[in-house]
Amino acid sequence: MNRIAVGLAALGRPAYINLGREGALPEERSVVAMKAATYAVLDDAYTAGVRWIDAARSYGRSEEFLAGWLADRAPDDVTVSSKWGYRYVGEWRLDAEVHEVKEHTEPRFREQWAETLSLLGNRVSLYQVHSLTVDSPLFTDTRLIGALAELSASGVEVGFSTSGPAQADAIRKAFALEAGGRPVFTAVQSTWNVLETSAGPALAEAHQAGKQVLVKETLANGRLAVEAPDAVRRIAAEHGAGADAVAVAAVLAQDWLDVAVLGPASPAQLAANLRATALELSAAEKAELDGLAENPAAYWRHRSHLGWD
Helix, strand or coil: CCCEEEECCCCCCCCCCCCCCHHHCCCCCCHHHHHHHHHHHHHHHHHHCCCEEECCCCCCCHHHHHHHHHHHHCCCCCEEEEEECEEECCCCCCCCCCCEEECCCHHHHHHHHHHHHHHHHHHEEEEEECCCCCCCHHHHCHHHHHHHHHHHHCCCEEEEECCCCCHHHHHHHHHCCEECCEECCCEEEEECECCECCCHHHHHHHHHCCCEEEEECCCCCCHHHHCCCHHHHHHHHHHCCCHHHHHHHHHHCCCCCCEEEECCCCHHHHHHHHHHHHCCCCHHHHHHHHCCCCCHHHHHHHHHCCCCC
8 A cells, every 4th residue: 555645636626627427526515515426535545544645736726625634534644636727716606617727936936835724734745846848938947947856855855746648758757857956846746647758768768767656547537447448447357356447556556656646536436446456467467567558658648638527
């Protein structure tokens, strides 16, 4: 379980891009109901041995819910990470035209770090730039780079997450960034699953260089649970597990991985995902899963057409 984190993207707001989420959530997605759903997942995760929780400013009230859970349960052995760079603007509506707005600027970083700090205080171990891409203005913003370096110097690990078909380029470019002769970033959280493996070589390089490597979207936004390829379903049946467990097990099988971030919407989904920790894939099964990778551009084009439910 020390290689598993629970992410709150599917729980901190009423709408998200994730297949298989609708039936798992409370029928009424009020703030009170979603907070209770978050607590239920976090309670079961902690009982199971998970000790890492990942949130973001754009995940609605995720930091608020997490702060409340930490205060109520008072665990002293939980690692907390969060992200800045997107602002949640969905106003707790399922039918919002826009749910989040991206802005990688120094004022937005300082604003959102202050918001995170007010809720989570010194519990935050890792603060990440949300969805850094090769064309982000961050790379030429000396004030923002300096502010991130200041945060790192204060003892908070600074990282970034990536999205899109050019993840590998973003990873390499970000880890080459320095301030005062020191690397700005020490951790990365990227999308990697059996359908989207293009970031793998860059993540392996990062791990070899001593960077912390986290993987998100292990189920391809629910596709590998709801619309899993036949090979995944067959391997799952042979192991007496769900397709989701096989998909997560494939992530855990990567020797460059430090932490796999799961995104369950309910305790039942969490339990199904965690079956991966007891599932050992054979070499033949791994090879078969390796053959499922899609063209990165096609994968991300498909993802862009998923609706917010």
